[in-house]
Amino acid sequence: MLDRKVKIKSVRDLGSNNYLLTLNAAEQARLIRPGQFFMLKCVEEVDENPLLRRPFTVFNICRHARSGRPAGLELLIKDVGTGTRKLVRMKPGQIIHCLGPQGNGFKVSAEMKNRVEMACLVAGGVGIAPLYMLAQDLMRQNIKPVLFYGGAGASDLVLREYFEKLGMDTNYTTMDGSFGERGLVTEPLARFLHKRAHRNIRVYACGPWGMMQAVHKLSERGKLQCDVSLEARMGCSLGACLGCVVRIKDPHGEDRYLRVCQEGPVFDSRLIDWETEPV
Numbered sequence: 381m382l383d384r385k386v387k388i389k390s391v392r393d394l395g396s397n398n399y400l401l402t403l404n405a406a407e408q409a410r411l412i413r414p415g416q417f418f419m420l421k422c423v424e425e426v427d428e429n430p431l432l433r434r435p436f437t438v439f440n441i442c443r444h445a446r447s448g449r450p451a452g453l454e455l456l457i458k459d460v461g462t463g464t465r466k467l468v469r470m471k472p473g474q475i476i477h478c479l480g481p482q483g484n485g486f487k488v489s490a491e492m493k494n495r496v497e498m499a500c501l502v503a504g505g506v507g508i509a510p511l512y513m514l515a516q517d518l519m520r521q522n523i524k525p526v527l528f529y530g531g532a533g534a535s536d537l538v539l540r541e542y543f544e545k546l547g548m549d550t551n552y553t554t555m556d557g558s559f560g561e562r563g564l565v566t567e568p569l570a571r572f573l574h575k576r577a578h579r580n581i582r583v584y585a586c587g588p589w590g591m592m593q594a595v596h597k598l599s600e601r602g603k604l605q606c607d608v609s610l611e612a613r614m615g616c617s618l619g620a621c622l623g624c625v626v627r628i629k630d631p632h633g634e635d636r637y638l639r640v641c642q643e644g645p646v647f648d649s650r651l652i653d654w655e656t657e658p659v
């Protein structure tokens with residue numbers, strides 16, 4: 381894990397309070413795996429503001445045009461509060477503190493290609509962030525990724541062109557019907573899985589808690605493994621403060637918790653106590 385100051389290359393407004401932040405961070409880009417995250421200090425000077433660092437997944441690695449070598453990181457940031465607002469208002473050339481990569485990330489291994497035929501990648505809104513690098517990794521193992529991406533309206537379905545350029549099958553849903561199918565992202569997913577019962581499909585999900593719970597239930601019904609990338613408020617990100625814990629199922633009804641920053645953020649959905657959302 382690196383604790384470095386890095387330079388902002390650009391901040392692109394994607395609409396609907398979403399921004400694509402590009403960092404000149406070649407060292408970090410060489411280390412990152414799909415689903416891992418960085419803790420960013422949302423102000424330039426450490427002493428400027430008492431805000432804690434905030435966790436953000438990496439959307440994409442930028443590469444040098446000629447050599448293809450990693451040059452930086454692209455992060456999708458949704459402006460939801462004090463820290464994210466400060467972050468997306470920063471300017472190219474400004475410096476930010478960047479700690480990571482952290483967390484377990486998604487595991488796509490070479491032996492999976494013999495057991496897994498297809499992968500359903502399910503995103504709600506900004507939950508799309510960890511799925512682009514995952515899609516690329518799956519394709520490298522000859523596992524076909526299929527995207528299910530839902531949002532409130534068309535403008536929430538940001539960065540979908542990245543997935544389309546990979547040649548993936550895509551299914552879009554919006555609650556207002558302004559793009560794709562009207563309704564919840566779990567509806568086309570349920571139809572897709574129903575038509576392909578007994579196929580070797582792996583499910584991956586990131587988004588609001590209720591959406592991931594519904595994806596977990598659909599996966600259980602189809603006896604499919606589902607990995608979810610969880611969000612929790614983080615204090616230290618180093619395993620010490622226990623601010624990020626998620627309750628897990630215990631056969632004896634005991635209280636058991638795992639730390640999203642250390643044991644996660646990616647978990648097998650069968651581990652999670654879906655009745656207890658992290659605070």
Ligand SMILES: Cc1cc2nc3c(=O)[nH]c(=O)nc-3n(C[C@H](O)[C@H](O)[C@H](O)COP(=O)(O)OP(=O)(O)OC[C@H]3O[C@@H](n4cnc5c(N)ncnc54)[C@H](O)[C@@H]3O)c2cc1C
Binds near residue numbers: 436457509613645
């Ligand atoms: C592992 C991980 C990866 C993440 N990746 C991304 C990403 O790629 N892009 C992105 O936009 N966001 C991501 N998030 C969420 C992001 O960290 C929060 O939105 C951010 O910390 C909010 O900071 P703030 O100061 O703007 O919000 P605050 O002013 O502190 O709070 C504003 C609102 O955001 C909620 N909130 C605050 N922190 C979190 C949190 N950690 N998770 C969920 N809700 C939170 C609060 O409950 C409140 O409703 C990720 C979170 C985790 C744990």
Ligand code: FES
Binds near residue numbers: 613639
């Ligand atoms: S954020 Fe402190 S233990 Fe996870």
